[in-house]
Amino acid sequence: xxxxxxxxxxxxxxxxxxxxxxxxxxxxxxxxxxxxxxxxxxxxxxxxxxxxxxxxxxxxxxxxxxxxxxxxxxxxxxxxxxxxxxxxxxxxxxxxxxxxxxxxxxxxxxxxxxxxxxxxxxxxxxxxxxxxxxxxxxxxxxxxxxxxxxxxxx
Amino acid sequence: xxxxxxxxxxxxxxxxxxxxxxxxxxxxxxxxxxxxxxxxxxxxxxxxxxxxxxxxxxxxxxxxxxxxxxxxxxxxxxxxxxxxxxxxxxxxxxxxxxxxxxxxxxxxxxxxxxxxxxxxxxxxxxxxxxxxxxxxxxxxxxxxxxxxxxxxxxxxxxxxxxxxxxxxxxxxxxxxxxxxxxxxxxxxxxxxxxxxxxxxxxxxxxxxxxxxxxxxxxxxxxxxxxxxxxxxxxxxxxxxxxxxxxxxxxxxxxxxxxxxxxxxxxxxxxxxxxxxxxxxxxxxxxxxxxxxxxxxxxxxxxxxxxxxxxxxxxxxxxxxxxxxxxxxxxxxxxxxxxxxxxxxxxxxxxxxxxxxxxxxxxxxxxxxxxxxxxxxxxxxxxxxxxxxxxxxxxxxxxxxxxxxxxxxxxxxxxxxxxxxxxxxxxxxxxxxxxxxxxxxxxxxxxxxxxxxxxxxxxxxxxxxxxxxxxxxxxxxxxxxxxxxxxxxxxxxxxxxxxxxxxxxxxxxxxxxxxxxxxxxxxxxxxxxxxxxxxxxxxxxxxxxxxxxxxxxxxxxxxxxxxxxxxxxxxxxxxxxxxxxxxxxxxxxxxxxxxxxxxxxxxxxxxxxxxxxxxxxxxxxxxxxxxxxxxxxxxxxxxxxxxxxxxxxxxxxxxxxxxxxxxxxxxxxxxxxxxxxxxxxxxxxxxxxxxxxxxxxxxxxxxxxxxxxxxxxxxxxxxxxxxxxxx
Numbered sequence: 001x002x003x004x005x006x007x008x009x010x011x012x013x014x015x016x017x018x019x020x021x022x023x024x025x026x027x028x029x030x031x032x033x034x035x036x037x038x039x040x041x042x043x044x045x046x047x048x049x050x051x052x053x054x055x056x057x058x059x060x061x062x063x064x065x066x067x068x069x070x071x072x073x074x075x076x077x078x079x080x081x082x083x084x085x086x087x088x089x090x091x092x093x094x095x096x097x098x099x100x101x102x103x104x105x106x107x108x109x110x111x112x113x114x115x116x117x118x119x120x121x122x123x124x125x126x127x128x129x130x131x132x133x134x135x136x137x138x139x140x141x142x143x144x145x146x147x148x149x150x151x152x153x154x
Numbered sequence: 155x156x157x158x159x160x161x162x163x164x165x166x167x168x169x170x171x172x173x174x175x176x177x178x179x180x181x182x183x184x185x186x187x188x189x190x191x192x193x194x195x196x197x198x199x200x201x202x203x204x205x206x207x208x209x210x211x212x213x214x215x216x217x218x219x220x221x222x223x224x225x226x227x228x229x230x231x232x233x234x235x236x237x238x239x240x241x242x243x244x245x246x247x248x249x250x251x252x253x254x255x256x257x258x259x260x261x262x263x264x265x266x267x268x269x270x271x272x273x274x275x276x277x278x279x280x281x282x283x284x285x286x287x288x289x290x291x292x293x294x295x296x297x298x299x300x301x302x303x304x305x306x307x308x309x310x311x312x313x314x315x316x317x318x319x320x321x322x323x324x325x326x327x328x329x330x331x332x333x334x335x336x337x338x339x340x341x342x343x344x345x346x347x348x349x350x351x352x353x354x355x356x357x358x359x360x361x362x363x364x365x366x367x368x369x370x371x372x373x374x375x376x377x378x379x380x381x382x383x384x385x386x387x388x389x390x391x392x393x394x395x396x397x398x399x400x401x402x403x404x405x406x407x408x409x410x411x412x413x414x415x416x417x418x419x420x421x422x423x424x425x426x427x428x429x430x431x432x433x434x435x436x437x438x439x440x441x442x443x444x445x446x447x448x449x450x451x452x453x454x455x456x457x458x459x460x461x462x463x464x465x466x467x468x469x470x471x472x473x474x475x476x477x478x479x480x481x482x483x484x485x486x487x488x489x490x491x492x493x494x495x496x497x498x499x500x501x502x503x504x505x506x507x508x509x510x511x512x513x514x515x516x517x518x519x520x521x522x523x524x525x526x527x528x529x530x531x532x533x534x535x536x537x538x539x540x541x542x543x544x545x546x547x548x549x550x551x552x553x554x555x556x557x558x559x560x561x562x563x564x565x566x567x568x569x570x571x572x573x574x575x576x577x578x579x580x581x582x583x584x585x586x587x588x589x590x591x592x593x594x595x596x597x598x599x600x601x602x603x604x605x606x607x608x609x610x611x612x613x614x615x616x617x618x619x620x621x622x623x624x625x626x627x628x629x630x631x632x633x634x635x636x637x638x639x640x641x642x643x644x645x646x647x648x649x650x651x652x653x654x655x656x657x658x659x660x661x662x663x664x665x666x667x668x669x670x671x672x673x674x675x676x677x678x679x680x681x682x683x684x685x686x687x688x689x690x691x692x693x694x695x696x697x698x699x700x701x702x703x704x705x706x707x708x709x710x711x712x713x714x715x716x717x718x719x720x721x722x723x724x725x726x727x728x729x730x731x732x733x734x735x736x737x738x739x740x741x742x743x744x745x746x747x748x749x750x751x752x753x754x755x756x757x758x759x760x761x762x763x764x765x766x767x768x769x770x771x772x773x774x775x776x777x778x779x780x781x782x783x784x785x786x787x788x789x790x791x792x793x794x795x796x797x798x799x800x801x802x803x804x805x806x807x808x809x810x811x812x813x814x815x816x817x818x819x820x821x822x823x824x825x826x827x828x829x830x831x832x833x834x835x836x837x838x839x840x841x842x843x844x845x846x847x848x849x850x851x852x853x854x855x856x857x858x859x860x861x862x863x864x865x866x867x868x869x870x871x872x873x874x875x876x877x878x879x880x
Contacts (some may be wrong), residue, residue, distance in 0.1 A: 002710050014507055015467060016407060019427045027382070027425035032374035032575055033367015035549070036426075038582045042816040045500060073367035085365040095786055097216030097364030098371060098500040098549030123825035132500045133218050134793025135786075136827035 001065050006031065007075025017063035021055075022046045023064045027071060033073040033101045037130070044129030046071045047102040054109035056128075073101035076108060083146035084108055095133035103129045107143050117145055125131040155379070167287045169337040172820035175330040176203040179337065198234040200229055202283045202292065206326030209237055211245040211282075213266050214273045215521060216360070217548035219845050220783035221273045223358045225281050228274075230634050231351045231360050232344060235325070242359060247523040247543045267522040268501040269556050269671065271746035271843020274779055278841070279343075280380055286341035295321040300698060314622030326861040332365035346777065347629040353836075355782035361462055372519035372546040373504050373579065380506065380575040383431040383567045387418040390442040390809035391666050395419060396614060397439045403432035403646075412436065413570035417588075420567045434719040440452035443664035445809040450594075453665050453806070454491060457596035457617040466615060466659035467637035472877070473655030478611035482602025486694050488687060490599065491680075492618070492679040494804035495592035495672055496819060501549020501587040507564035508575035513540040514565055519548040530565050532868075552794065553671035557625075560676060586819050587811040591804055593619035593641065595679060599687045602655075605693025608705070609856055611655040614645055614683070618664045619669040645675025648744050649714040651703075654875070661826025667806055673794050674846035677745035680797075682849025682857070682871065683740035688859045689796055691866060698817045699858060700728050714839050715742050716774045718751035725833050726753035726770040737766060739858030747842025748775035750788070752851040754828075756859035762875030766796060766828040766856055771848060773834055776841035783842050785832045791848025792830055797822040799853035803872050 006020075006029060013087050020039075025031045027050070034057060037045030041056035048057045049071040076082050076151045080089070084104050087093075094100045103126070110117055110125035115124070122140055129138070180199045201209040210229045216222045222242040230237045247266055278860045289309050295567050297304035300321055314400035346352075362626035363365030363369035379667040390396065400412035403421050408428025413420050421432035479485060492761050505518035515534060520526055523543045530541050548555055564578045573592035580588075595618030602611040620638035625856040630637055637660055639647065646658030672678060700723050719742045723729075728738065734759045742751035778784050805812045813819040859866040864878055 007513060016431075023427040026374075027427070030376070031367070031374075032370070035371075035375060035500075038500065038816050039485060040582075040815055040817065043500070043582075043821075054652070073365075073492060076366070080366045088365045089357075089361050092219070092361060092782055092786075094361060094364040095220075095790055096500065096550045097360070097369055100364050100368050104365060127823045128733060129826045130500065130821045130823065132391065132498060132552075132794070132797075132821060133786075134790040134822070134827075136793070136822075136824040138786075139824065140827075148216075 002062055003068060004062065006070045007072060009081060013062070015062060017061065019062050019064055019111050020058050021048070021060045021062050022057040023069070025057060025124055027059055028141060032085050035098055035101055037099065044106055045099050045102040047105040047129065047138055049105060049109055052109065052112060055115070057141070075103060076104065082106065082108065083149040084111065084142065087142040087146040087149065090137050093135055093138040093141050099129060099131045101140055103131065107146070111143070115150055117143065167283060167337040169291060169335060171330065171333040172203065174203070174603040175582055177288060177333040178292065179284045180208040200233070201840045202288060202329045204326045204327055206239070207275050208242055208686065209232065210239045211243045213245045213279065213523070215244065215545045215548060217268070217551035219486050219787060220358050220780060221268065222360070222785065223356065224274050224779040225277065226359070227351050227356055227548060228278055229285040231349060232282045234733065235312045235349055237356055238729050239312060244545055247527055247541070248550070251514045256639035260820060261834050266324070266524040267556060268551070269521050269553060271748065275747060275841050275843060282343050284342055286343050287337050287455050289359050290338045290341050291332040291335045293327055294335055295328035299323055299328055299331065310658055310857065321831070327743055329762060342686055346781055352442055352779055353781065355779070356780050359715050362369045369547055371501050371549045372506070372517065373501055373549070375506050375517045375577065377506065377508070377575045377815045379426065380577055381422050381571065382426045382429050383422045383578045384419045384426065384433040384581065385415070385418045385420045385563065385578060385584070386433050386436050386438050387584060388440045388442065391441065391445045391586065391668060392443045393440045393445070394630035395438060397440040399537060402435040402437060405433055406432040411571050413567060413571055413814055415566040420570070420578065422567065422571045422576060442809060444864065448665050448667065448806050448809045450805040450807070452532045453594070456858060458747050460661050461596055461598045461615055461617045462664060463661060466661045467633065467635040468657065468659045469637065469642040474609050475613050475655045475657040478655035479600055479602045479613065480693060482610050483605045484603040484694060486618065486690060487600045488604065488690060490597040491684045492595045492597065492862050492868060493802060494594040494667060494684070495798055495802045496586050496589040496804050496808070497554035497672060498554045498586060498816070498819060498821065499550030499552060501553055503554070503560040503580040504578060506577040507561070507568040509534070509569040511563055511573060513542070514538070515542045515544070516561055516565065516615065517544045517546055518561045518564070519555060520545050520561055520812050521548070521551045523557065525556070526558045526561040529562045531773055533562055534569070546715040546732065552673045553675070556671050562710045580817070581815045584754060586814050588625060592672035592678060593669040595641070597683050599683065601687070601691055603691065603695055607697055609651070609653045609691055612651070612653045614658045615661070616641055616645060616659070617661040617663060619664060619667060621669045621671060621675070623662070623664045624668050624670065626712065636660070637798040638662055641681070642747060644680035645676065649708040650715050650744065651688065652704065652709050652712070657679055658880040666809070673791065674849040677743060677752055677846070677850040678798070680743065681743040685851065685854030686857055686869070687742060689854070689861065693861070703742065703801070713747045714774050714837065715744055715751070718742055718749045718774050718835060719839065721833060721835055722751035722753050724769055724774040725772065725831065737862035739819045739855045739857060739860070739862060741851040741854035744847070745850050746839065746846045747844070748773055748844065748847025749849040750851050752792070752855040754852065754855035754859045756856055756863060758860055758863045760880045762878035764860060764873055764875065764878065768829040768831070769852065769855070770831045771833065773832065773837065773847060774837050775847060776832055776837065778836055778840050781834055784834055787844045788832045788848035791846065793822055793827070793854045795849040796856065799856055799873055800869060801872050
């Protein structure tokens with residue numbers, strides 16, 4: 001049994017210690033918002049936060065994160081009220097939408113550290129997240145919009 | 155449906171009472187029922203509940219192109235309800251949903267598929283007719299209720315208003331009464347000047363689900379008692395299992411069963427990780443078969459030899475190319491080489507199936523429910539009526555999900571595992587290495603120019619793989635001479651340039667590498683070749699590439715393409731100065747009903763690296779339902795084509811794909827994303843598609859800009875920086 005804390009709740013999970021966190025979230029806890037895209041940390045679809053840091057859950061063994069505070073897309077806000085979620089909706093960002101849990105989680109980690117990211121900051125933080133529908137320009141715009149919203153709200 | 159059915163005699167519309175009350179309009183998409191065996195079915199419908207809520211059931215699937223939105227907008231427009239009142243429900247498989255664009259394919263019973271940029275073009279009018287019929291009946295029922303003339307009533311925002319008195323009746327209040335009326339034979343559709351919603355950017359229903367993790371894709375589907383399987387596949391195409399040892403897999407905790415299926419050995423387990431560990435532990439000996447001898451470089455050498463054949467299957471022949479080539483003032487020759495490409499949808503292939511003996515149920519992110527059912531029927535011997543397919547949201551499609559391999563395989567695994575529900579999950583490596591690839595090809599081009607530099611002859615010989623060799627339900631469309639219309643698509647079916655002597659022909663060569671539909675299909679490679687070679691001719695003639703094209707687009711059938719070209723030149727500021735080191739390239743192409751022209755602004759660094767700064771695009775696909783999603787589709791098509799131009803290369807070594815994941819089959823990333831400007835030209839022309847026309851022009855626009863920057867012509871994709879070094 002491994003104890004992990006996901007979105008504020010502690011779960012004891014009976015899985016092999018080498019199981020990637022991604023599959024514990026999806027198959028054991030039923031949190032399917034976090035997506036499988038590559039299995040080798042090159043597409044970002046599986047991005048979650050561990051203690052606020054963006055982490056690719058597809059290559060993160062569950063045993064290594066016991067004790068950490070894990071946040072998934074389902075836990076980013078209770079009611080889709082995170083500025084990025086609002087900006088994503090307002091900007092009609094997703095097409096197929098599959099990569100966007102990961103996109104939003106990477107962007108949320110960026111905004112938490114950098115309240116006014118430049119385009120270069122966005123490139124650096126978001127280049128690990130692939131979107132095959134090509135939503136990149138809207139993603140960039142929505143991150144800027146969310147940053148503005150946060151500033152106004154502060 | 156309840157017992158009350160009032161069917162109009164001459165149309166495909168009928169009205170009836172909805173289960174639970176209210177009005178249900180059923181419609182049959184013209185042609186679909188005729189193509190299907192047996193009597194017409196009426197299972198595609200719009201329902202107006204007694205609470206006024208509108209439910210629209212569609213057979214088209216949602217893969218990011220916002221088709222559910224576009225069709226719901228059409229219903230709302232004609233029905234006169236607010237868009238947000240329309241709930242969209244994904245329908246199952248039904249001949250009523252058959253895509254009339256493909257009704258010619260009677261051998262497969264007319265079929266239900268979402269592809270070929272065809273949804274709005276084909277089902278748009280029937281959907282609008284259903285909305286209009288419902289409005290007509292609701293108005294009639296409300297007028298009866300108010301005891302007034304229906305001519306004095308109008309429908310607005312879910313209400314019927316008696317104009318002289320201002321009295322109002324809500325749709326819900328007369329939905330039951332309307333259900334007893336006869337559907338109009340030929341409901342009058344709104345004129346474009348009356349549109350309130352069509353043509354206005356309208357947010358998607360499902361965006362909120364995509365930002366909080368609640369959208370359900372195929373991979374997210376769950377079912378009680380469901381197991382997960384991962385399959386060991388022969389790395390060589392067409393290879394078979396010689397023998398296998400399941401023991402090491404069965405020792406993995408959570409592995410339940412190991413079963414042999416057509417595609418290899420499936421390890422069935424409690425969850426993905428156990429299945430994958432089991433699959434990796436499995437010992438399999440493969441009989442690799444003949445394809446193990448196939449290597450990409452030899453394949454192209456072989457095709458270069460084949461291209462020397464005196465004749466080939468002809469697609470387009472006008473005048474006398476041989477004589478014109480011999481008699482021109484100047485002759486230009488070039489060879490273009492096009493690689494195999496994988497699709498790499500963000501959601502890897504997967505499907506869930508439950509084989510129950512006398513029936514089967516499938517949950518899958520699929521573009522082609524009918525084809526899936528056709529193959530599952532062949533596999534199981536079950537009649538199509540015993541096969542239920544639930545389409546989930548698709549995490550990308552791009553043509554990959556028009557295939558049936560992933561769905562059929564899931565049925566096989568479920569059956570072999572004893573009839574339990576099984577989700578088969580493909581790893582990204584399997585997704586890259588077991589795709590149906592955009593066909594590679596070798597292209598020999600020659601042209602003759604007259605004394606003024608204008609072309610008098612154009613010859614394009616294509617040698618390569620054919621999609622129809624693999625798409626067996628289409629197999630009977632492969633001509634006896636080997637002509638595959640998809641292989642010459644965009645090279646010989648629509649030839650815009652006014653050149654008196656043209657020959658486009660094709661030599662079909664199957665190397666055993668599966669070929670499939672890839673966003674814009676033949677256009678994606680042939681558009682690159684045509685628009686690069688015409689650029690070569692312009693430069694050989696010493697003329698401006700935009701003006702040169704323009705001069706050759708004088709025939710009436712090329713008018714819309716010329717219109718798009720003119721507008722893109724204007725919007726991009728063609729001919730105006732650019733920052734030092736930045737150069738422009740232009741291209742225009744027709745695909746799937748859409749005329750798209752693009753200008754790319756590109757710089758090439760000293761090390762040969764290519765940076766695309768800005769792309770200006772013009773699309774003329776006729777009238778537009780939702781401009782915002784059209785803009786997204788064009789931008790998306792550009793990114794898809796640009797990724798391929800810069801990086802896309804599937805190479806075969808000893809019958810195996812050498813690439814495996816996003817590290818060596820690279821996608822464009824946000825840091826490389828150009829600015830994109832999309833201009834929508836809404837002309838009077840016939841409505842075309844939106845999903846695909848944006849892909850073909852980007853590679854030639856970029857490569858033409860590279861030529862402008864470096865004087866080096868890219869004739870082999872993907873673009874190789876090492877060949878562009880200063």
